[in-house]
Amino acid sequence: MSKSAYSTPGKKGKFDKHIIVVWVDNESGVLARVVGLFSGRGYNIESLAVAEVDAKLNISRITIVTTGTPQVIEQIKLQLRKLVPVHKVADFKREDKNVIFKEMALFKLVGNISKRKKAFNACKKYNAVILDKTNKSYVVQVTALRREIDIMSKNLKKLGLVSVSRTGAVAMTRGAETFK
Amino acid sequence: MSKLSTGAEIVFKCLEDQNVEFIFGYPGGAVLPIYDELKNHNSIKHILVRHEQGAGHAAEGYARSSGKPGVVLVTSGPGATNVVTALTDAYMDSIPLVCISGQVPTHLIGTDAFQECDTTGITRPCTKHNWLVKDIKDLPKIIHEAFEVATTGRPGPVLVDIPKDIQFQKTTYSKPKRKKKLNGKRHNNFNQNDIDELIKLMSKANKPIFYTGGGVINSGPKASTLLRELVDATGFPITSTLQGLGSFPGDDNSFLGMLGMHGTYEANNAMHDCDLMINIGARFDDRITGKIDEFSPKSKKVHIDIDPSSINKNVKVHLPIIGDVQDVISSTLKTIKKIKPNFANSNKQKISKWWEQIQKWREKKSLDYINSTETIKPQYAVQRLYELTKGKDTYITTEVGQHQMWAAQHYKFDKPNRWMTSGGLGTMGYGLPAAVGVQIAHPNKLVIDIAGEASVLMTMQEMSTAVQYNLPIKIFILNNEYMGMVRQWQELLHDKNYSESYTAALPDFVKLAEAYGCVGIRATNPNELDDKIIEMLNTDRPVIFDCLVDKQENCFPMIPSGKPHNQMLLGPKDQEQNKITGKGKTLV
Numbered sequence: 001m002s003k004s005a006y007s008t009p010g011k012k013g014k015f016d017k018h019i020i021v022v023w024v025d026n027e028s029g030v031l032a033r034v035v036g037l038f039s040g041r042g043y044n045i046e047s048l049a050v051a052e053v054d055a056k057l058n059i060s061r062i063t064i065v066t067t068g069t070p071q072v073i074e075q076i077k078l079q080l081r082k083l084v085p086v087h088k089v090a091d092f093k094r095e096d097k098n099v100i101f102k103e104m105a106l107f108k109l110v111g112n113i114s115k116r117k118k119a120f121n122a123c124k125k126y127n128a129v130i131l132d133k134t135n136k137s138y139v140v141q142v143t144a145l146r147r148e149i150d151i152m153s154k155n156l157k158k159l160g161l162v163s164v165s166r167t168g169a170v171a172m173t174r175g176a177e178t179f180k
Numbered sequence: 181m182s183k184l185s186t187g188a189e190i191v192f193k194c195l196e197d198q199n200v201e202f203i204f205g206y207p208g209g210a211v212l213p214i215y216d217e218l219k220n221h222n223s224i225k226h227i228l229v230r231h232e233q234g235a236g237h238a239a240e241g242y243a244r245s246s247g248k249p250g251v252v253l254v255t256s257g258p259g260a261t262n263v264v265t266a267l268t269d270a271y272m273d274s275i276p277l278v279c280i281s282g283q284v285p286t287h288l289i290g291t292d293a294f295q296e297c298d299t300t301g302i303t304r305p306c307t308k309h310n311w312l313v314k315d316i317k318d319l320p321k322i323i324h325e326a327f328e329v330a331t332t333g334r335p336g337p338v339l340v341d342i343p344k345d346i347q348f349q350k351t352t353y354s355k356p357k358r359k360k361k362l363n364g365k366r367h368n369n370f371n372q373n374d375i376d377e378l379i380k381l382m383s384k385a386n387k388p389i390f391y392t393g394g395g396v397i398n399s400g401p402k403a404s405t406l407l408r409e410l411v412d413a414t415g416f417p418i419t420s421t422l423q424g425l426g427s428f429p430g431d432d433n434s435f436l437g438m439l440g441m442h443g444t445y446e447a448n449n450a451m452h453d454c455d456l457m458i459n460i461g462a463r464f465d466d467r468i469t470g471k472i473d474e475f476s477p478k479s480k481k482v483h484i485d486i487d488p489s490s491i492n493k494n495v496k497v498h499l500p501i502i503g504d505v506q507d508v509i510s511s512t513l514k515t516i517k518k519i520k521p522n523f524a525n526s527n528k529q530k531i532s533k534w535w536e537q538i539q540k541w542r543e544k545k546s547l548d549y550i551n552s553t554e555t556i557k558p559q560y561a562v563q564r565l566y567e568l569t570k571g572k573d574t575y576i577t578t579e580v581g582q583h584q585m586w587a588a589q590h591y592k593f594d595k596p597n598r599w600m601t602s603g604g605l606g607t608m609g610y611g612l613p614a615a616v617g618v619q620i621a622h623p624n625k626l627v628i629d630i631a632g633e634a635s636v637l638m639t640m641q642e643m644s645t646a647v648q649y650n651l652p653i654k655i656f657i658l659n660n661e662y663m664g665m666v667r668q669w670q671e672l673l674h675d676k677n678y679s680e681s682y683t684a685a686l687p688d689f690v691k692l693a694e695a696y697g698c699v700g701i702r703a704t705n706p707n708e709l710d711d712k713i714i715e716m717l718n719t720d721r722p723v724i725f726d727c728l729v730d731k732q733e734n735c736f737p738m739i740p741s742g743k744p745h746n747q748m749l750l751g752p753k754d755q756e757q758n759k760i761t762g763k764g765k766t767l768v
Contacts, residue, residue: 005669007466007742010473028312033304040305071492078489081365084309084329 013069017046017094019101019171020076021179025085026052026060033083034062043068043076047103047146047168059087063170065094065146090179098174104167105149106131109138111160119159123152184350187316187342188217191280193353194323195224200251202227202242202620204235208255209295210282213347227620227649230641232259234613236266237639240275241617244600245575247400249276249330250617256282257295260341261302265607268306270337272604273423274398276330277337279307280323285345286314299341308336316349324356333367334487335398367486368503375511377499378458378482383520383527385456385480387534388416391439391468394423394603395461395485397596399505404428404596406509407460413516415524415531417538419447421462422588422603430592436538437547440468441739442585445546445748446538448737451476452745453537459483461505464494465604474744484508546737547589548753556706558583558658558729562590562630565656568713575618575627577601579611579635582664582735587630609638612655616642619651626654626717633659633726634683643696646722654716655724657689660731668734672749689726698722 024030031050038045046065053061066076073091080089092099109119116138120128123142126149132139142149146169153164173179185193191214195203204227207215218226229235232254239250250270254263260281270277284293300312309329311322319342326338382388390411396403404427411418411434418428419439428435437444439451451457457479462468464483469475472494481497483490484505491500501508516523549559562583576591577600578584584601593599600618602610611629619627629636636657646653658664666681693700699719703712703726716723736751 004741007471010471028314029300029304032301036304071496075489075493078491082308082487082489 013071015067015069016073017065017067018073019092019094019099019169020064020066020080021090021092021171022062022064022080023087023089024060024062024083025087026058027085030060030085031062033085034064034080037079037083038064038066038076041075041079043072049168049170063168065169088179092171092173099171100174101145101169101171102143103146103149103169104141104143105153106165107138107140107142107153107156107161108163109140109156109160110136110162115160119156119161122155122159126152182352185353186213186217186350187313187319187347188213189220190319190351190353191323191342191347192217192221192224194320194327194356195251196221197356198324198327199248200224203251203253204229204238204242204617205253206232206235206255206259208259208282210256210284210344211253211259211280211347212282213344214253214280214282214342226253227616227645229613229616229645231639232262233265233609234616234639234642234645236263236277236279237269237607237610237613238617238620238642238645239277240266240270240273240610241577241600241614242621243270243275243277243617244397244614245597245618246621247597248621249278249327249335252277252279254279254281255295256284256299257297259295260299261297264302264306265605267303267337267339269602269605269607269610271306271308273602274335274394275337276335278323278326278330279303279337279339281339281341282347283312283341283343286343287345289343299339303339306337307339310339310341312341313343313346316346316351319346319351320354327356328359333365334395334490368507369488370501370503370508370511372511372515374499374501375508375515378501378512379515379520381456381480381482381499382414382416382458383523386530387450387454387537388414388456388458388531389436389450389454390416390418390458390460391421391451391462392418392424392427392460393421393462395505396424396427397461399461399486401596403506403509406506406513409513410509413513413524415527416458417450417535419443419451421465421468422601424462425588426593426596426599429594431594436542438588440465441470441741442589442735442737443739444589445544445737445750446541448739448745448748449541450538454479457481459485459497460509461485463490466494469495470739471742471744476745544750544754546748546750546754548751549733549736550752552730553706555730556703556709556727558586558660558733559590560706561656561658561703561709561727561729562586564709565628565630565713566591568710568717569626569628572626574598575600575615575622575625577611577614577618577627577629579629579631580606580608581632581635581666582660582668582733583630583632583635583658585665585735586658591630608632608635610635612636612639612653613642613645615653615655616645616649616651619646619653620649627652628654628656631655631657632664633657633661633686633689634663637687640692643693643698643722643724647697651722652720653722655722656716657724657726658729659686659689659726660729660733661686662731664733665735671734672740689724693724696722696724698724700724700726702726702728704728
């Protein structure tokens with residue numbers, strides 16, 4: 001007989017990666033409500049991006065990358081919709097071809113010019129821009145997918161990468177339609 | 181120019197416009213301006229409790245028994261932290277509470293000022309929503325919105341934190357504006373197709389069951405009336421969760437008793453074997469489902485709930501119907517009357533075998549116990565209390581533990597809002613202050629807290645509140661000197677290692693009653709029990725009734741955790757029989 005006053009865990013389903021987009025009233029504490037919901041109910045947050053998108057209507061857009069079973073993802077959406085400052089919630093599967101996902105990263109590269117050039121060239125296919133240049137260093141901005149940035153930050157280590165700063169993913173649907 | 185009012189005045193104007201009659205509270209530095217204003221508002225009566233947790237539970241009892249939101253007023257810091265248990269309790273059991281807390285002045289927030297705490301931060305996970313008022317202009321709107329959030333959809337607690345300087349500042353008051361929906365949140369989201377689908381499932385079912393919960397109570401008394409009509413119109417059996425007791429008459433033949441961990445044999449087996457489960461306003465809580473993977477494996481499941489996030493949270497259902505229970509049942513009844521006016525009769529034959537099976541389970545008499553002429557069995561005490569108070573329209577509250585389950589099993593309710601118990605959070609110490617709140621809402625009714633001696637000591641100080649306001653509540657303590665449910669688990673699952681579950685020093689409850697200025701009565705054997713209960717009922721003052729019961733008695737039947745519904749542990753009578761057939765103490 002189980003010695004616990006609670007039942008033992010059942011079977012776990014397969015985990016999928018989802019991008020959840022939440023439109024909220026931009027008021028104090030709203031991010032804490034959203035993040036607290038995730039931590040309180042044991043949901044994952046892989047990355048998070050948040051900023052005001054409509055100053056007049058006072059709306060912020062929160063983009064959360066999360067993983068979970070289909071049942072958990074469904075719960076995340078339903079629980080989010082219950083929060084008073086939440087207006088709408090969108091959910092995209094990571095594989096969804098109709099949605100653009102992007103993250104931005106800043107790389108600080110220190111080293112001689114040839115090493116730095118080599119590093120910059122390696123970044124080129126990810127919309128690389130040099131934002132700052134000294135005779136010892138570059139600060140390079142790239143926009144790419146999460147795993148591409150992961151790979152780059154690994155590869156650039158030997159080419160003088162000394163510091164990385166990156167955002168959470170943001171998402172938008174392709175085409176003329178917007179999410180209602 | 182319109183008249184300016186202070187923040188404190190606005191608080192009361194809002195409460196007046198929300199038809200609030202009672203506030204449960206405790207004063208302190210950060211709410212003094214509000215307490216100063218109290219004298220100017222005669223329609224609102226303040227009930228002074230002895231601890232803020234008591235204020236919260238009293239407001240819960242008030243809300244649960246009256247259908248109106250309970251209002252709590254506490255100071256900053258410890259005032260707010262003390263009310264957290266009650267807020268969480270209300271959140272788990274969907275009780276509408278509006279808690280107003282004082283806060284240190286805005287310029288001191290964040291400085292670790294005296295009696296400062298991050299009240300909105302602490303209460304964020306245990307309220308539906310909370311607000312820190314930083315601008316006096318927002319105050320009227322926020323308080324009105326607080327009432328709206330607390331009482332609409334799935335009800336629950338909210339908190340408004342008002343810094344002391346805001347209570348002094350002035351602005352113009354504005355009346356509440358009723359909004360259709362808040363940020364696009366709708367409460368009824370079903371259509372006729374859902375109802376048609378439900379009726380299709382109902383007419384196909386051979387082994388149907390209604391599984392009803394607190395949502396029926398929260399939907400209002402009309403929902404309970406409609407539920408009775410629905411059971412009549414279908415002839416289906418019905419079981420209820422702990423929170424749903426009273427929405428259907430407990431002594432009706434269609435009622436299988438409570439289900440779940442300490443539910444009846446017939447209710448749990450019917451849940452396990454049914455082919456159609458219609459969940460009305462319940463939430464597939466783990467005390468109900470047992471082992472999820474083996475929960476009612478062969479049934480189609482319908483879930484009627486006002487909260488979309490309750491759907492598929494614990495158990496996957498075939499047909500979700502999102503809406504207010506009253507509206508859904510009403511639509512269902514209308515449709516049945518239109519297309520199958522003779523549903524119950526035509527269906528009788530089809531489900532007769534099912535009823536026969538249920539009858540067989542019933543014959544187990546799973547609530548039976550071995551009575552004694554020497555000691556008072558706790559079940560017997562509850563049964564006698566029921567028999568002697570039946571027909572008096574009694575309101576029952578409970579604490580948490582064995583006594584709570586015995587009350588749920590043996591006290592039969594026939595009306596909603598008569599049963600107040602802490603189900604979700606399981607808060608020991610809930611029942612006494614809840615009884616205070618119930619008696620405030622129903623001054624001329626009989627209000628009894630069926631208590632355990634360990635639980636009741638957690639909020640015993642509220643007896644003083646009961647005496648102050650002449651509230652003749654009856655605290656009926658089933659005193660076994662143990663934390664009974666803890667002791668039971670230790671006996672059954674931890675090799676009788678009764679670690680810290682015995683209270684070696686208890687107060688003399690009769691003397692304690694006298695010390696509080698109320699009446700103490702003690703019953704020590706079954707022969708005197710009836711007379712003592714009658715003495716209690718005839719006392720028009722608060723009573724503490726110390727009922728000395730069997731110390732070893734366990735609460736059966738029981739589904740051990742992690743077991744499915746058809747593997748119940750039955751009581752000693754059945755265990756004896758099993759010994760004869762050589763099965764021993766195995767699971768039935």
